[in-house]
Amino acid sequence: MSRIELDAEALYAGLLTGVRGLLKADGVLVGIWSGGAWLAERLQRDCGLAGEPGVISSALHRDDFSRRGLAAGAGQTKLPFEIEGRHIVLIDDVLYTGRTIRAAINELYDFGRPASVVLAVLVDRGGRELPIEAACAVARIVLPPSERIELARDAAGRFTFEIR
C-alpha cells in the first residue's frame, strides 16, 4: 500500500496563513479537543491574540453515544469568553465525516448564539456524511475508511501526523 507522508509542521504554516485571513476584527479561536485544541493554542500565540483560545469537546453531543458510550478522558469544554454575537474560527486537525464538527457546533450553541462560525483544518480526508465544509483545508487527501490519521504533539510542541 502506498504511504502518504504528511509534514504536519509545513501544513501548520499554511493553516496559520489561512486562519489569519479568516479571523475577523473581534474574532476568537476555538479548538476541538484534542488535536484542534493543540493547534488553537499555538495559533493564538502566532496570531498575536491575547488570552487563551476556547476548547470545545464534542463528547456530550456525539451521535454514536448509544454505541460507544462515554470515553474516559474525553476533555472538557472551556470557553474563556462570551460566544454570543462573536465571529468564531473553529479549528480541528482532520475533517472526515463531519459528525464531530456537527457535535462541536451543537456544543457551542449551548453557550450562546455566535454571529458566525467558520472551520479551518490541517487535513480534509474526504468521506463526508453531512453537509459540512472547511473554509480553510491546507491539504486534501483521500484515505480509505480502514486508515486512521491522527495528529500528535511532542514534548517540544512540534506536530506530526500518524497514519495507521
Add this chain to the structure above:
Amino acid sequence: MFVRRNPQLNRNDELIHLLSIEGLPAGILQHILDTAGTFLSVNDREVKKVPLLRGKSVFNLFFENSTRTRTTFEIAAKRLSADVINLDIARSSTAKGESLLDTIANLSAMHADMFVVRHSESGAPYLIARHCAPHVHVVNAGDGRHSHPTQGLLDMYTIRHYKKDFTQLTVAIVGDIVHSRVARSDIHALTTLGVPEIRAVGPKTLVPGDLKEMGVRVCHDLAEGIRGADVVITLRLQNERMSGAMLPSAGEYAKTFGLSPEKLALAKPDAIVMHPGPINRGVEIDSAVVDGAQSVILPQVTFGIAVRMAVMSIIAGNSA
C-alpha cells in the same frame, strides 16, 4: 473454581448497573468522578441540558421515601434530556399486593430504559437488575442498610474537590455507622481510592468493634476520633435508634458525639465537614458547624447532581 461475575459489569468490565461501590475497581470510580467534573460545568451554560439520554425513559422507583435523593436524580436525568417518570410505588401497586418483580415486568412493558431504585430491603436493586431486560439499566438509590453508592460517590467527589489527593488523608466518619448504608458506601469507596486512615467514630452500640474487618480504626471517643482529621463526615442520627435501647437520649448523644465548634477544632485547621442530610441540628451536629466556614454540606448537594448525571450517562452508554 466457579467465580461469580460482578453483576454491575459487562463482559468488557464496563459499568452497566450501579448497585454497590463494593467490588468496583478504582479506575471506574475515577472515571465517574472525572465525568462528573464535566457535567458540573453544564450548570454554568446558557442551555443547562445535554442530549445524551434523549429519547430514554428513566423511572424513579422509590419504595421508601426520600425527597432530596429523588429530586436530584430527577434533575440529573432531565439535564441529560431523558424523560423522567416518578412513581409513588409505596402508595400504589405494592400496596395492592403486587410483587416487586411483577411491578418491574409491567414497567418494562412501558419501555423503561433505566430504573432508579430505593428500597428498604437490602439487595432489592440486585434482584431487579437480575430480572430486567438486557437493555435496562439499574441504579441503586439506597437499599436497606446495605448500600447508597451515588451518595458514596458524591462524597468522594466532594473530598477530591477540596483535598485533591486521597492517598494522604485521614477521614473520620462519626455516628450511627452500623445502620448506615452511606457509611458502608463511603468506607468501600475511601478504601478503593487509597485513603490510608479511615476512622469509625461513635458509641459501642452504633460502632461495634468488628467494623475493624472493613479496614477502619474504631474509636468510641469523639476527641480521639477527629483529632488531626482532614475530613469529618457526620451521619444522621435516626430517631428510631432512641427507642431501640441503642442510645439513652438525643441530648445525651449530642453531648458525647455531637460535632461542636470546640470538638471540630481538634481536626486539622483546614478540615472539611460533610453530612448526607437531612440534618438534625443540635443532635449530631451543631448549627454553628453546619453554617460554619468548614462546612461543605450544600456543595455536596450540588455535586450530587453532577455525579448522578455521570453515573446515568456512563451506564446508559454501555450495553450488557
